[in-house]
Amino acid sequence: MTTEPILQVSGLVKHYPLTRGVLFRKQVGAVKAVDGVDFTLGRGETLGIVGESGCGKSTVAKLLCHLERPTAGSIRFKGEDITNLSGRALKAVRRNIQMVFQDPYTSLNPRMTVGDIVGEPYEIHPETAPKGDRRRRVRDLLDVVGLDPDYVNRYPHQFSGGQRQRIGIARGLALRPEVIVADEPVSALDVSVQSQVINLLARLQTEFGLSYVFIAHDLSIVRHISDRVGVMYLGRIVETGRDAEIYDHPTHPYTQALLSAVPVPDPAAREHRDRIILSGDVPSPTAIPSGCRFRTRCWKAQERCAREVPALAVPAVFRDTAGPAAHDSACHFAETLPSAHGTPGRAAPREGANGNGPG
Numbered sequence: 061m062t063t064e065p066i067l068q069v070s071g072l073v074k075h076y077p078l079t080r081g082v083l084f085r086k087q088v089g090a091v092k093a094v095d096g097v098d099f100t101l102g103r104g105e106t107l108g109i110v111g112e113s114g115c116g117k118s119t120v121a122k123l124l125c126h127l128e129r130p131t132a133g134s135i136r137f138k139g140e141d142i143t144n145l146s147g148r149a150l151k152a153v154r155r156n157i158q159m160v161f162q163d164p165y166t167s168l169n170p171r172m173t174v175g176d177i178v179g180e181p182y183e184i185h186p187e188t189a190p191k192g193d194r195r196r197r198v199r200d201l202l203d204v205v206g207l208d209p210d211y212v213n214r215y216p217h218q219f220s221g222g223q224r225q226r227i228g229i230a231r232g233l234a235l236r237p238e239v240i241v242a243d244e245p246v247s248a249l250d251v252s253v254q255s256q257v258i259n260l261l262a263r264l265q266t267e268f269g270l271s272y273v274f275i276a277h278d279l280s281i282v283r284h285i286s287d288r289v290g291v292m293y294l295g296r297i298v299e300t301g302r303d304a305e306i307y308d309h310p311t312h313p314y315t316q317a318l319l320s321a322v323p324v325p326d327p328a329a330r331e332h333r334d335r336i337i338l339s340g341d342v343p344s345p346t347a348i349p350s351g352c353r354f355r356t357r358c359w360k361a362q363e364r365c366a367r368e369v370p371a372l373a374v375p376a377v378f379r380d381t382a383g384p385a386a387h388d389s390a391c392h393f394a395e396t397l398p399s400a401h402g403t404p405g406r407a408a409p410r411e412g413a414n415g416n417g418p419g
C-alpha cells in the first residue's frame with residue numbers, strides 16, 4: 061500500500077450462533093462465517109477479495125458497511141475506530157462507506173422508479189442534499205454512470221442487467237462516499253457486459269477519488285481493477301499481496317489452485333500450465349479443521365499442518381529475498397510454482413494427481 065490507510069480491519073470475526081430446540085433454543089455451535097480477517101485499504105486503492113462460495117466475502121462486506129455487527133475485531137475508518145459506533149456518529153460513517161450489491165435483479169425495488177431508487181439515500185440522510193436539489197442530483201448521477209437522465213421515471217424491469225447495475229452504482233454514489241464495497245458487482249452479468257461495468261467503476265474511482273473493496277469469486281475478474289488482492293478461504297485471508305505478486309508469484313497452495321483454473325489467453329503459456337484440481341469439498345464453517353484450515357484439501361499437507369495454525373505473514377523462505385514471492389501467505393510450506401501466471405519453481409500436481417482426500 062502506497063497511500064494513507066482509509067480502512068484498517070483487524071481480527072474481524074463474525075460467528076452466527078447455531079441453535080437447536082423449538083421451545084428452549086440452545087446454542088450448540090457457531091457458523092464461523094468470518095474468523096479473523098485483517099487487511100488495510102489505502103486511499104484511492106482497490107483491494108480485491110476473492111474466494112469460493114461461502115468463504116465469508118459477503119459477511120465481510122456487511123461488516124464493513126455496518127449492516128452486521130462483528131463478534132470481535134475492529135474496523136478503523138481514517139484512523140478512527142468505528143466498530144461500535146451508534147446513533148448519529150454511526151450514520152455519519154455509514155454515509156462514507158457504501159455498498160454495491162451483487163444481483164441487480166433483486167437488489168432494486170421493482171415498485172420504485174429509478175429516480176426514487178437513486179435518490180432514496182437523500183431521504184435517509186436528508187442533511188446531505190436540500191430537497192429542491194435532489195432531482196437534479198439524481199439526473200447528474202444517472203448521467204455520470206452512463207444512463208440517460210430522462211430515464212428517471214422508468215422502473216427497474218425496463219432495464220437490462222448491466223443498466224440495472226449502473227442504477228445500483230449511481231445509488232451507491234449519491235452520498236459521495238469515500239469507500240465503496242462492491243460485493244460481486246458483475247457476477248450476475250453477461251461476460252460481455254462485465255468489462256463495461258468494471259471500466260465504469262475504474263473511471264468513477266479516478267473521477268471521485270474512491271477507494272474500493274471489490275469482491276469476486278473468480279481471480280480473473282478482479283485482476284484488472286485491483287491494486288492488491290486478498291484470497292479468502294473458510295473465513296480467513298490466506299494470501300495477500302500486490303496484483304503481480306498474487307497472479308505471477310502465488311505461494312499458497314489454495315491461490316495456486318484457483319489460478320490454475322483461470323483461463324490463459326496465450327496458447328503457448330497455456331501449454332505449460334498444469335490444472336490443479338482440489339479434492340473434497342470446502343469444510344463446513346461450523347467445523348473448521350484444526351491447524352491450517354485448508355489442510356483437508358491441500359496436496360502438500362503434513363502433520364505440522366494439523367497442529368499449527370499458519371500465520372498470515374511473509375514466509376521465512378522468502379523473507380530475505382525482497383522479490384515478488386515475499387508477500388503474506390498463511391502456509392507452513394509456501395513456495396512458488398511454475399505456471400502460466402508465474403515463474404518456474406516446483407512442479408504442480410497434474411490434473412487428477414491430487415491424492416490427498418478430505419479428512
Ligand SMILES: Nc1ncnc2c1ncn2[C@@H]1O[C@H](COP(=O)(O)OP(=O)(O)OP(=O)(O)O)[C@@H](O)[C@H]1O
Nearest residue numbers: 076091093112113114115116117118119120277345
Ligand atoms: N445470517 C446468517 N446466519 C447463519 N449463517 C450465515 C448467515 N449469513 C451467512 N451465513 C453463513 O456464513 C458463511 C459465509 O457466508 P457469506 O455469504 O459471507 O459467503 P460468500 O463468500 O459471500 O458466499 P457467496 O460467494 O456464495 O456469496 C456461509 O456458510 C453462510 O451460510
Ligand code: SF4
Nearest residue numbers: 352355358365391392
Ligand atoms: S500449511 Fe500445510 S495444509 Fe496449509 S496450505 Fe500450507 S502445506 Fe497446505
Ligand SMILES: [Mg+2]
Nearest residue numbers: 117118119243
Ligand atoms: Mg456473497
